[in-house]
Amino acid sequence: MSLSTISLSKNITQLYRYKLYAYRNSVISLMIIQIVALLLSLNGTNQSMTVYENVSITIHSYSANIVLAFSMIWAFITAISLTTKPYRDADFILVASRLTSHLSNILFLLTASMIAGVTAMLSGFLLKLIAVYLLSQEVIAQQTLPISHLLLGILVATLYMVLISSAGFLAGMLTQWHRSFIIIIPALVMALFFIEWTTVDETEQTSMPAMIALFRFFGTEHSLLMFTVKVLLCVLICYGITHYLSSRMEVKG
Amino acid sequence: MNVINASIIFLITFLVLVSVFIAASWFRKVAYRLPGNRSKLYKGLLGGYALLLLLAVILYYLFQPDQTALSRSITEKEAEQAFSQFFEALEKEDLNLLNPAYIRETWTFETEHNQLNLISPSTGWSDTSIVIAQSENPGNAIKVDYYITPVIMTGFEITDYFPNPEVELSGDTLKIAFAEVDLNLANLSTEFTIRQFVEAPQQQHPYFYHGNSALIIHLPQNLNLHVSDKLPVHWIRKNHN
Numbered sequence: 001m002s003l004s005t006i007s008l009s010k011n012i013t014q015l016y017r018y019k020l021y022a023y024r025n026s027v028i029s030l031m032i033i034q035i036v037a038l039l040l041s042l043n044g045t046n047q048s049m050t051v052y053e054n055v056s057i058t059i060h061s062y063s064a065n066i067v068l069a070f071s072m073i074w075a076f077i078t079a080i081s082l083t084t085k086p087y088r089d090a091d092f093i094l095v096a097s098r099l100t101s102h103l104s105n106i107l108f109l110l111t112a113s114m115i116a117g118v119t120a121m122l123s124g125f126l127l128k129l130i131a132v133y134l135l136s137q138e139v140i141a142q143q144t145l146p147i148s149h150l151l152l153g154i155l156v157a158t159l160y161m162v163l164i165s166s167a168g169f170l171a172g173m174l175t176q177w178h179r180s181f182i183i184i185i186p187a188l189v190m191a192l193f194f195i196e197w198t199t200v201d202e203t204e205q206t207s208m209p210a211m212i213a214l215f216r217f218f219g220t221e222h223s224l225l226m227f228t229v230k231v232l233l234c235v236l237i238c239y240g241i242t243h244y245l246s247s248r249m250e251v252k253g
Numbered sequence: 254m255n256v257i258n259a260s261i262i263f264l265i266t267f268l269v270l271v272s273v274f275i276a277a278s279w280f281r282k283v284a285y286r287l288p289g290n291r292s293k294l295y296k297g298l299l300g301g302y303a304l305l306l307l308l309a310v311i312l313y314y315l316f317q318p319d320q321t322a323l324s325r326s327i328t329e330k331e332a333e334q335a336f337s338q339f340f341e342a343l344e345k346e347d348l349n350l351l352n353p354a355y356i357r358e359t360w361t362f363e364t365e366h367n368q369l370n371l372i373s374p375s376t377g378w379s380d381t382s383i384v385i386a387q388s389e390n391p392g393n394a395i396k397v398d399y400y401i402t403p404v405i406m407t408g409f410e411i412t413d414y415f416p417n418p419e420v421e422l423s424g425d426t427l428k429i430a431f432a433e434v435d436l437n438l439a440n441l442s443t444e445f446t447i448r449q450f451v452e453a454p455q456q457q458h459p460y461f462y463h464g465n466s467a468l469i470i471h472l473p474q475n476l477n478l479h480v481s482d483k484l485p486v487h488w489i490r491k492n493h494n
Contacts, residue, residue: 024295031302044439048407052380052463054433055415059407061440068444119306121444126309128441132318135439139318140409142441149447150310156446224450 008100015094015104022090023108026081030074030116034123037070041127042135059140062131064124068157071116072164079109079168083176083242102243109165117158121150152224159231163218166238173242177249318441327403327410332462335402339465346489348386348469351400358399362422365393368477370426371470373484381418381431382467385478386489392473395422400469405462409440418468429468 006014044060051057081087082105091101131137174181189211197213199206208216221227335352342350371383397420404412419430443451472478480486 027299028295031299045442048461050404050406050461050463052404052415054431055436056434057406057411057414057436057438059409059411059438059440061442063442063444065445068446119303121446122306122310124444125313126306128318128439129309129313131439131441137437137439140411140438140440142318143443144317145443145447149443149451152450153444153447156449157444160446219445219449222450227450 011094011097011100012103012107015091015100016107018094019104019108020111023078026078026112027115030071030112030119033070033074034067034119037067038123038127038130041066042130044131060131060137062124062128064120064127067123067127068120068160071120071157072160075109075113075116075161075165076168076171078112079165080172080175082109083169083172085176088176098247099243102239102246105169106239109169110162113161113165114158116161118154121154121157156224156227159228160218162235163231166235166242170238170242173245177245318439327405329405329460329462332403332405332464336462336465339400339402339467343382343384343487343489348384348489352402355402356398356400358417360397360420362395362397362427363393364395364422364425364476366425367475368425368479369395369472371429371478371480371484371486372426373429373431373481380466382465383429383480383484383486384467384469384489385472385480385486386469387472387476387478388474390473391475393476394473395427395476396471397427398469398471399466401466402464403462404464405460407440408460411438412464414438415466420468427470 041062041064045063045065046061047058049056049058088101091104128142132139171181171185174185192211192214193209195210196207197210199208199213218227218230221230335355338350338352342348399417399420401412401415403410404415414434414436416432416434419428419432421428442448
């Protein structure tokens, strides 16, 4: 029996610092994934081509969109890996309860999301410089990016990463809670592409696959405040369910 | 979009996502297999990457890439108007209906011959119409106008990237040739995380408009024209200056 007690915040801080150190390799994997995404973006994140007369014109659009998408997948996988048994058991090397382990995981995922969001957005500048100065492409259009827009982009990218990582954390915890979710979750994701979702606005009624409706729920929100509220609500729900599930799982002996 | 197309798109998207997922997992495993006692190596790699990204931001703001100046900014409606104007002029045989602002280049030649051969050594297919406008007045001057209406691609006007054709009079032969050009242009766009909040929804509609181009050859009355079989020409015999 331990004679000394440790405060909740100190315990979480210790676990968080331990995770930052122990999982530092995951940042290396983020770097590798972003470099691969950058290489794949060298021909443009999208292209449009026309042939008129004897003139063939191709417009390559350069942005960090592919890097952002790859980073989101990385955030999803990183979150899932935190819920696996070896990672969960590693927490109990230090003094930890389900609650402190859970909260330190959330803090770690928030940090990882921030790193992914910032680096993904900054990589766009590297890509654009390579396109113009190394690939010597003539620039048909460029939107001057004020610092305020860059900061906005970083914030939104981070929020997307936080959202995706919380979804990954929930998916991982569900599969740990019951193995059948290994089949159910991918099946559910596929089913969402086929389930019709009908939205009714002021003028018309539109039907679309539920997955598209889910993307539009976040992707077509033009108010930053509403977007942040939507993301935070979803994140809270995901982490709430995850905490509930983890507290009902068998206790480490 | 029919069911087969939708299924193929879905399948491709699914396969791409699965591939990226597997690749990302593999990279994670590779990273975790790296020796754990090389903290200096990790710090060096991460620090180097962070420094590279920061340097890219600084360089980008210091040496902002120059945007190729687009001489005109045109709306979809104006492009459509210019396009239909051309066909109207051909149909009504009235070159006065054409907008003179779209005449980019003019060549004038003097000839002493009674006959003119029109040839094009270009082997490829050309979209440029050849319009022959024969005057009711005698003379020995041949005037050639290169007329091109705006070409819009994904919302950008790219007309200025089209080179002028080569027009040359040699004896009694007028040669026209179109240069082959392969252009790669860069559009440095903003990321979706910024576009979602900054751009107005109507600006997100990139439209495409194929313009039309023509070589308008003004001939005096007394000059007989012989055109190579492979060159389709439109004749205008009235209402032109």
